[in-house]
Amino acid sequence: MSSLKVIISGGGTGGHIFPAVAIANAIKAKRPQAEFLFVGAQDKMEMEKVPAAGYKIEGLWISGIQRSLSVQNLLFPFKLISSLSKAKRIIKEFKPDVAVGTGGFASGPTLKAATSLKIPAVIQEQNSFPGITNKWLAKDVKKICVAYDGMEQFFPKDKILFTGNPVRKEMVQLEGKRDKAFQKFGLDKEKPVVLVVGGSLGARSINQALMPQLQKLVDAGIQLIWQTGKFTFQEASDAAKPFADKGIFVSDFIYEMDLAYAAADVVISRAGAIAVSELCLVKKPAILVPFPFAAEDHQTKNAMALVNHSAAIHIADKDAAANLVAETIALVQDKTKQEQLSKNMAELGVPDSADIIADEVIKLAEK
Numbered sequence: 001m002s003s004l005k006v007i008i009s010g011g012g013t014g015g016h017i018f019p020a021v022a023i024a025n026a027i028k029a030k031r032p033q034a035e036f037l038f039v040g041a042q043d044k045m046e047m048e049k050v051p052a053a054g055y056k057i058e059g060l061w062i063s064g065i066q067r068s069l070s071v072q073n074l075l076f077p078f079k080l081i082s083s084l085s086k087a088k089r090i091i092k093e094f095k096p097d098v099a100v101g102t103g104g105f106a107s108g109p110t111l112k113a114a115t116s117l118k119i120p121a122v123i124q125e126q127n128s129f130p131g132i133t134n135k136w137l138a139k140d141v142k143k144i145c146v147a148y149d150g151m152e153q154f155f156p157k158d159k160i161l162f163t164g165n166p167v168r169k170e171m172v173q174l175e176g177k178r179d180k181a182f183q184k185f186g187l188d189k190e191k192p193v194v195l196v197v198g199g200s201l202g203a204r205s206i207n208q209a210l211m212p213q214l215q216k217l218v219d220a221g222i223q224l225i226w227q228t229g230k231f232t233f234q235e236a237s238d239a240a241k242p243f244a245d246k247g248i249f250v251s252d253f254i255y256e257m258d259l260a261y262a263a264a265d266v267v268i269s270r271a272g273a274i275a276v277s278e279l280c281l282v283k284k285p286a287i288l289v290p291f292p293f294a295a296e297d298h299q300t301k302n303a304m305a306l307v308n309h310s311a312a313i314h315i316a317d318k319d320a321a322a323n324l325v326a327e328t329i330a331l332v333q334d335k336t337k338q339e340q341l342s343k344n345m346a347e348l349g350v351p352d353s354a355d356i357i358a359d360e361v362i363k364l365a366e367k
Contacts (some may be wrong), residue, residue, distance in 0.1 A: 001359055003034065003035055004027070004031045004097055004098075004362065004366075005034050005036075005095060005096045005097050005098075006034060006035070006096055006365070007037050007038075007094060007096040007098075007100070007114065008024055008036060008039070008055075008102070009038065009040070009089075009099070009107040009110035009111065010046070010124075011046030011050075011105065011106055011107075012041075012044050012105050013045070013104070013272075014105075015126060015272045015275075015366045016102050016103045016107070016155075016156055017050065018166075018167070018280060018286075019102045019105075019124060019165060020046075020050075020100070020167070020222045022167050023100060023354055023361070025168075025354065026166070026355050026357065026358035027122050027358045029358075030359075034302055036056070037055075037056055037058065037094050037096070038058070039048045039058050039059075039087060040057050040059055040106050041059065041105040044106075044267035046178065048061055053332050056096070058086075059227040060082075060083040060086055060106045061082050061083060061086075061218040071253055080108075080109060082313055083106070083109035084109045084112060086109075087109045087113035087114075088113040088116070090110075090113075091110075092111055092154040093271055096114070096119055097119075098119065098122070098365035099111055099122070100121070100123075100357075100361055101121065101124070101133070102123070102124045102338065103131045104131075106284065108136060108137065109129070109132075111141065112140070115140035116143065120142045121140065122142060122199060122343070122364060123137055123138070123141050123143075123144050123145070124146075124165075124366070125144060125146050125147070125155075126162070126274060126277075127148070127166050127273045127300040128273075128298060128302050128305050129154075129156070129295075129296045129297075130149075130154045130297075132295070138154075138159070139156070143161055143364065144159045144160050145162075146161070146163065146279065147164050147350070147353075148302075148305055148307055149162070158326060161360060163355035163356045163357050164277060164350025164356075165274055165277035166275050166282075167274060167278050169354075170284050171257050171278060172258070172260040172261070172351075174282060176324045177259055178263065180262075180298070181259040181260070184263075185249040185263060186247075186249060187223050187247045187249065188223065191221065191223050191247060192221065192266070193222075193223045193224070193225060193265050194217070194222055194225075194265065194267070194328055194332065195261065195267075195269075195284075196210065196225070196227065196262070196267075196268045197227045197257075197268070197270075198227065198228075203270050203289065204229075204318045205231055205289065205321070206230065206268060206270075206320055206324065207228050207232040207235070207236050210236075210239075210323065210324070210325065211224070211235065211239040212239075214240060214242075214243055214323040215243075216329065217328070218243055220332065223246070223248065224248045225249045225251075225252075226248065226249060226251070228250060229253070230252045230253070238272045247312060257278075261278070261284060265284075265285070266284065266285050266328065266331050266338065267279060267284045267285070268286070268287045268324065269286055269289070270289060270290060271288040271290040271299040271300065271302040272299060272302070273298075273302055276288070276302050276303070276305075276306060277353070279345060280306075280311070280346070280348045281351055283342045283343075284342065285312075285331060285341040285343075285345075286345070287314075287328060287331065288302075288303040288306065288307075288312050288313065288314050288315070289314075289315050290303045290314070290316075290317065292316070306345065306348065309344050309347070309348060310344050311341055311345040311348055312345070313331065315327060334350035
């Protein structure tokens with residue numbers, strides 16, 4: 001075949017965008033002449049993040065269905081028809097050999113249009129409980145790449161391929177980065193570090209659990225790298241001001257996540273699929289506080305997949321204010337527990353996930 005052409009759709013959150021970019025990067029490493037076109041939802045973060053990663057993207061007028069009665073829900077049928085129509089036009093113009101979907105609003109119409117035009121398609125489901133888009137697409141696609149066991153209860157068994165979740169390679173390569181990390185965040189190498197990360201938008205309940213109790217963490221000799229998200233950044237910054245010289249680094253978004261992982265002894269995190277996959281690969285002991293309003297409470301299911309292997313500690317969102325700081329101090333002070341969690345986490349990581357998926361995509365395109 002002359003030049004491989006791949007259309008990729010996934011977005012709405014970093015959890016759908018970054019796997020899509022990781023898969024594209026892996027395909028490109030194997031087929032340097034390959035051409036890529038991403039399709040996202042207008043006004044969502046993929047319209048900025050995908051071009052930043054070096055790929056072209058087209059936007060569809062699409063959004064999710066709200067759980068409450070709203071004007072957005074009334075518009076949904078029109079958005080879906082418009083998006084299917086535009087996706088078909090994009091596909092006819094680009095003429096891809098294969099389509100890849102990683103979930104999110106735009107993924108549905110894009111892959112539906114692709115399969116209706118007889119383009120072979122692959123979907124990648126990051127979570128232990130699949131999203132509505134991927135369930136809808138399952139019967140039309142050739143392969144379904146999953147990251148958790150037991151997914152045959154949702155998808156046709158003969159289409160499932162266990163691949164783990166693709167993560168950006170540079171994100172989990174930590175060797176030799178520790179000194180640079182401490183310099184970057186202005187921290188003391190002699191004191192333990194807790195990384196707090198609540199997904200790309202931050203986690204209000206985690207932030208609010210920490211803000212009134214920063215003194216306790218400082219008294220325990222703990223330093224923080226704290227990604228707050230943009231919504232509570234100002235509030236968290238104000239709370240951290242009295243501890244400016246005590247190793248409390250606050251940022252609304254951390255771009256050099258590899259350095260944050262390299263410095264961390266313990267991580268407090270939401271339980272989004274990609275965050276969980278990264279933690280398994282960097283082998284950092286973690287306290288997971290799942291976002292309780294994620295679709296079908298899938299973050300709690302992701303967290304429990306680790307907890308059931310004694311690979312993480314789980315704190316329910318509603319208990320974060322009461323328990324999070326005490327649990328954090330206890331874990332930082334318990335080296336044996338940290339080692340046990342790290343060891344069990346390592347057994348759940350799939351380091352070459354993007355390569356496995358890339359091979360599958362190339363195979364389908366070349367059939």
